[in-house]
Amino acid sequence: AEARLLPGKTLQTFDFAAVPMVSKAHISAITAGDSWIGKGDNILLFGPPGVGKSHLASAIGLALVENGYRVLFARTTDLVQKLQQARRDLALEGAIAKLDKFHLLILDDIAYVTKDQAETSVLFELISARYERRSMLITANQAFGAWNTIFPDPAMTLAAVDRLVHHASIFELNVESYRRRAAEKAKGPG
Numbered sequence: 020a021e022a023r024l025l026p027g028k029t030l031q032t033f034d035f036a037a038v039p040m041v042s043k044a045h046i047s048a049i050t051a052g053d054s055w056i057g058k059g060d061n062i063l064l065f066g067p068p069g070v071g072k073s074h075l076a077s078a079i080g081l082a083l084v085e086n087g088y089r090v091l092f093a094r095t096t097d098l099v100q101k102l103q104q105a106r107r108d109l110a111l112e113g114a115i116a117k118l119d120k121f122h123l124l125i126l127d128d129i130a131y132v133t134k135d136q137a138e139t140s141v142l143f144e145l146i147s148a149r150y151e152r153r154s155m156l157i158t159a160n161q162a163f164g165a166w167n168t169i170f171p172d173p174a175m176t177l178a179a180v181d182r183l184v185h186h187a188s189i190f191e192l193n194v195e196s197y198r199r200r201a202a203e204k205a206k207g208p209g
């Protein structure tokens with residue numbers, strides 16, 4: 020199956036020193052897979068833009084593929100658009116069921132889903148359908164407090180967050196943008 024991972028973004032090219040709150044050992048345990056994937060547990064990566072969330076997400080996906088798991092990497096807004104089209108075609112249930120073949124569904128940049136896209140909240144249906152059965156790895160540049168922009172109403176936001184965090188490993192990458200740091204290092208002092 021086509022995993023659509025980001026080319027070149029591997030654990031080997033990921034600089035763990037840049038994110039001291041993420042231990043290489045913990046990520047290695049995660050990429051072994053068996054302790055959480057079978058149970059449908061989730062991983063949530065939070066942090067501002069440029070801190071390596073997409074890189075780490077794709078790298079974890081690649082390591083899992085190498086360990087025999089089926090993984091799909093998707094920009095959340097793209098997937099939401101596809102599911103909305105499926106809903107218009109009265110085929111939403113089938114489209115969500117098709118995603119069951121992936122042990123791990125990576126939803127990159129969930130906070131870019133707009134209120135407009137959320138109107139009929141296919142995203143909520145996806146999260147509910149996978150709950151406790153199939154894992155998700157979600158990246159977001161906003162903490163849960165700001166997720167009311169993703170789901171149509173506060174009750175749905177609460178229910179979605181509740182399902183996601185129930186069995187989740189949460190990483191908060193609260194560091195400075197990797198690229199900005201690299202640029203500053205290149206410039207040198209003064």
Ligand code: ADP
Binds near residue numbers: 069198
């Ligand atoms: P985010 O998803 O948090 O916005 P990205 O994963 O897109 O950030 O990272 C931005 C760029 O910086 C990418 O090219 C990525 O490979 C690189 N990058 C970020 N963090 C790291 C890191 N810790 N090690 C190596 N490259 C990194």
